[in-house]
Amino acid sequence: MTVSAARSHIRVPARATHRFVNVDGVEVFYRESLPDRDAPVLLLLHGFPSASHQFRRLIDTLGRHYRLIAPDYPGFGHTRTPDGFTYSFDRLADITEGFTERLGLTRYAMYLFDFGAPVGFRLALRHPERVTGLIVQNGNAYTEGLSDAARDFTALTPDTPGAESTILGLFTLAATRAQYEGGTADPALVAPEGWLLDQHFLDRPGRKQHQLALAYDYKSNLAVYPDWQAWLREHRPPTLITWGTGDPFFPEPGARAYLRDVPEAELHLFPTGHFALEDHLPDIAPLIADFLDRLPA
DSSP: HHHHHHHSSSSSOOEEEEEEEETEEEEEEEEHHHHHHSEEEEEEOTTTTOOOOOOOOHHHTTTTEEEEEEOOTTTTTTTTTOOTTTSHHHHHHHHHHHHHHHHHHEEEEEEOOOOOOHHHHHHHHHHHHGGEEEEEEEOOOOOOGGGGGHHHHHHHHHTTTTTTHHHGGGGHHHHHHHHTTTSSSOOGGTTTHHHHHHHHHHTSHHHHHHHHHHHHHHHHHHHHHHHHHHHHHHOOOOOOEETTTTTTOTTTTTHHHHHOOOOOOOOEEOOSSSSSHHHHHHHHHHHHHHHHHHHOO
């Protein structure tokens, strides 16, 4: 069989680049697909404890037809921060905003997963004119979307007895693996490389203290949930919701709550956990492609 004949039997994956860009002294690492033509932009905003690598298979699958861009936040993945950087969700949003401006992104849809929701909604409030649509995957914006365990965790403060040891317990290999496999119908569909790579980055010098600061700051997101909801009601962005119903942190009511403010949103529930792309990429990727094709230019 010739090479050209062989290609007719497979779907050629996307090409992707892997670069750094300096944003206010932060060396932001990012992955970007190279589509065959001018294409809609999807900004992929990762969650905890992961980084842009969680989107590798999605980039391979859709990146020939859409411009997929996935940065690592400060304190995550390959991104390098200067001494004295303040780890808060406002600062993650500041750097991500600067990143989009360094790349000249003026119109883009956003994939909001986990920490990507507080980062992405901050960008949306600052620049609503840039947002063409939202893909929300286990990215919470409602109090009913917090499990009891999540409520207890987000209530911790540095003065809470035992708080630091409780939070640090989330940064262990067993806990990282549980975030990937918990709630899945078939853990064998979840590749181990994801949690192993996340743990590698969590174990880098200083990273646990960075994550500890973000854990204490997470309650700042709950305080501005009403602002995010008001933005959704006012702007009614095209919205696709794909949600793993077995998520121990962000249960199914958090997905359905979006329909109050964006009743036209498209909702799809999957029998999996937090990292829904790990075992449901074949189901979710076509939904994303169809959604992006319907967005305004």
